Amino acid sequence: MSEELYHPKLISILERIWGAGWLSPGGPAEVKLLLEGLSLADKSVLDIGCGAGGIEVELIRAHGAAYVTGIDVEDGVLAVARRTAKNANIADRAGFVKVAPGPLPFPPQTFDVVFSKDSIVHIPDKHALMREVSRVLKPGGWLVASDWLIGHDGEPSAQMKAYIAAEGLDFGMAAPAHYSDALSMAGFESVLLKSRNDWYRVRAREELARLEGPLFADLVAELGRDFVDGNIKVWRNMIPVLDSGEHTPTHIRGRKPRG
Numbered sequence: 001m002s003e004e005l006y007h008p009k010l011i012s013i014l015e016r017i018w019g020a021g022w023l024s025p026g027g028p029a030e031v032k033l034l035l036e037g038l039s040l041a042d043k044s045v046l047d048i049g050c051g052a053g054g055i056e057v058e059l060i061r062a063h064g065a066a067y068v069t070g071i072d073v074e075d076g077v078l079a080v081a082r083r084t085a086k087n088a089n090i091a092d093r094a095g096f097v098k099v100a101p102g103p104l105p106f107p108p109q110t111f112d113v114v115f116s117k118d119s120i121v122h123i124p125d126k127h128a129l130m131r132e133v134s135r136v137l138k139p140g141g142w143l144v145a146s147d148w149l150i151g152h153d154g155e156p157s158a159q160m161k162a163y164i165a166a167e168g169l170d171f172g173m174a175a176p177a178h179y180s181d182a183l184s185m186a187g188f189e190s191v192l193l194k195s196r197n198d199w200y201r202v203r204a205r206e207e208l209a210r211l212e213g214p215l216f217a218d219l220v221a222e223l224g225r226d227f228v229d230g231n232i233k234v235w236r237n238m239i240p241v242l243d244s245g246e247h248t249p250t251h252i253r254g255r256k257p258r259g
Contacts, residue, residue, distance in 0.1 A: 004074045005169055009223050011052060011080055013231055016215055017207050021054025021084045023077070024118035024146075025203055025249075030196075031058045031117070034144050034251055040065040043112035046104075046136065048145075049119020051077050053084030056094040059115065069111075070096045071104075104132045111136055116145040118249075124172035126179060130186035130254075140258040143188065146196070149248045150175055160246050163237040166230075179252060188254030196249040201242045208235040 006023065014023045026033075041064040047055055050070025059065040072078050078096050085094045099105055101123070114133045123129050133143050150156060150173040156164070164171050176193050183191045211219070211232050219228045241247040 004076045006051070006074055006077050008076060009227055011077065013219060013223060013228070015052060016219060017211065019054065021052045021057060021081075023051035023054075025200065025207070026146075027054065028058050028062060030146065031055065032062070034115075034117075034146055035063055038113075038142060038144065039063075040113060042066045044110070045069070045113045045115055046106070046111040047071065048114065048116040048133075049122065050081050050096060051117075051119070053081030053088075053094075053096075055115070055117055056081065056085055057088045057090055060090045060093050061088070065113075066093065068094045068115075069106075070094065071099045072096070073099060073101060104136050106136045108135050109138045112138055112141050114141070114143045114145075116143075116147070118146055118148055120145060120147045121149075121171050121173055122169070126174055126182040127185055130182040130188070134186045134188065134256050137256045139256060141256050143183070143252070143254045143256075145252040147179075147250060147252060149173060149179065149250045151244075151246045151248045153177065157241070157244070157246055159237070159244065160241050163234070163241050163247065166234045166237040176248070176250060179250075183252075183254045187257065189257055190253065190255045192251075192253040194251040196251060197242060197245055197247070200249045201239070204235060204239055204242055208232070208239065211235060 018025050019027050040059060043065055045059055045065045045068045047068055047070040050056060050072050056068045056070050059068050070081055075098060078098055081096050085091045114137055153175045179193060180191055238247065
């Protein structure tokens, strides 16, 4: 069995930076922005890349989702997500499923909304994914997502390559035009992509300051100096490509036609 990318130490440090149950930035405030103008009341939701379960808690408690099915490819994060849901007393309205890369293991027209927060970056074939998202959505249903994009279709810069190497994760970053094409080819309408680069450029600096300052000693004691220094290196390599606009966190929406 291959080593999981989101191993316990990585989950631990990301939760300390982004909050318990969260493996990407912004937490409840970003979810609220993503869902602006949409209601999840009485809706069934698929969460692609559920991570540590904070998303499920937020979609159910704050946004009224009837049931959320979280999927991920790693047992470790799924175990944490199940524990998060249990501790939040939402386990009767959230289920977690381990999936293999490829087609989604659900019948056609199963979900009212497909949600994803900063996980599609791990899925290289955006066109195939969007076809699958359309297949499992009910007519009139929405894809609502955020993801980490690269700002162009060309060769990544040396700075971007250094950042991706520092992350050490299976990033398959694509440009906004690539996402738009994948959504359009899958038949989505009302497609909208909105950059969040201006917000995260500021936020990433705050996160780095916390890593190097108030969080540092406790994290070193818990996780080891080399591991913490390695994550500080990730942030130091990320900020230049945020500043250049090559790293472009983005909100993404599209609706499956009703008929």
